[in-house]
Amino acid sequence: MNEGRFDPSGNASLRCGQTAEPPLEYSVFRAQCHQIYLCYARLHLGSVPEAVAVVDDVFASLLTRWPQALREENLNAASWALLRQGVERHLAALDGPAALAEAAWNSTRRRPYAVTSEPSWDDRSATPATVLEHHCDVVLLSLLVGLEVTSVAHVMGIAPAAVQSCIMGVFRHTAAMFSVEAT
Numbered sequence: 001m002n003e004g005r006f007d008p009s010g011n012a013s014l015r016c017g018q019t020a021e022p023p024l025e026y027s028v029f030r031a032q033c034h035q036i037y038l039c040y041a042r043l044h045l046g047s048v049p050e051a052v053a054v055v056d057d058v059f060a061s062l063l064t065r066w067p068q069a070l071r072e073e074n075l076n077a078a079s080w081a082l083l084r085q086g087v088e089r090h091l092a093a094l095d096g097p098a099a100l101a102e103a104a105w106n107s108t109r110r111r112p113y114a115v116t117s118e119p120s121w122d123d124r125s126a127t128p129a130t131v132l133e134h135h136c137d138v139v140l141l142s143l144l145v146g147l148e149v150t151s152v153a154h155v156m157g158i159a160p161a162a163v164q165s166c167i168m169g170v171f172r173h174t175a176a177m178f179s180v181e182a183t
Contacts, residue, residue, distance in 0.1 A: 026066050029075070030059050036155050037083050039145045040137070044087045045094075054086040077157025084137070138166040 021027075037058065041051035061082055062069050072078040141152045142163065149167070153160040 022063055023066060025070070026063055029062075029079075033076075033079065033155060034059070036141070036145065036147065036151075040083065040140060041087055041090075043140055043144060045090055050090055054083070054090055058082045058086050074157040076154060080137075080156050135166050135170065138163050139170055142167055143170075 034055065037055045038051050041054045042048060045051050062079060069075055069078065137156060138152055141147045141155065142149065149163045150160050153163045
């Protein structure tokens with residue numbers, strides 16, 4: 001191992017006083033996504049300690065396989081999928097009711113017809129359930145966390161046009177529920 005280079009396998013021994021630093025690219029990626037991931041996990045789990053545990057697990061997993069993660073077609077999408085899986089695992093383990101976001105998530109999952117007529121992501125193989133999950137994530141990040149369209153797209157690893165389409169679909173659906181004309 002080169003001095004100052006991080007060895008995710010942990011096999012190399014360090015000299016006294018020397019610390020292993022993660023790769024710069026990983027540190028930058030983590031700095032860009034960490035707070036947003038925490039907000040997202042907190043909205044779903046309703047608990048800061050639970051959210052921190054999930055996000056820490058995601059970044060630890062990424063770090064141990066960082067060279068492979070960099071070879072992913074879309075690092076942001078792959079990382080977002082890890083976050084979603086971690087949140088889902090923690091939600092499944094909760095004894096009582098979770099955060100409000102989880103209640104909204106479950107109620108929309110019972111009504112897949114709400115989004116099947118909407119144009120979806122670039123992926124033509126996406127199922128209605130997958131599209132619905134992305135819609136929930138976009139709504140949480142844009143409307144509750146307050147991210148701009150381009151930030152939501154970047155964090156989730158999807159096209160900005162897909163985020164904008166989703167937001168407009170939510171506005172149209174909400175307007176139709178209240179018989180208001182969407183702009």
